[in-house]
Amino acid sequence: MGLNLRNAIIHNVSGNSQEEFKDTIVDAIQSGEEKMLPGLGVLFEVYWQNASPQEQSVVLEKLENVLK
Template sequence: MNLNLRHAIKQNVQGNSQEELEATIVDAIQNGEEKMLPGLGVLFEMIWQHSSEQDKQEMLTTLENSLK
């Protein structure tokens, strides 16, 4: 079976409200399970692809500061 993980994750959250998306993200982070990481990665990929250069720079600055 050829499972497209990106597609499955996108289908799983398609049509969700902002509140539902936030709950999904918060739950994945608080739960701390490794199996949730691919889903967060796909969501981040979607955010990155639809962000302006200014937003990308802000995310990179936040990430860099978080790693200090």
């Protein structure tokens, strides 16, 4: 089931513009609904898998700093 959810989320956002991605992320955060977390997780997973080691390092550093 998890794989189907992941694929459905990817299918739903494939081809989105930067503005549409931003709207999706902002809406998910502002709504505060737990049901939005899997979608954000899938977006982060796709980003992480395609990020360079340097980009991953920047993300890890930012997370470390904001979650101290």
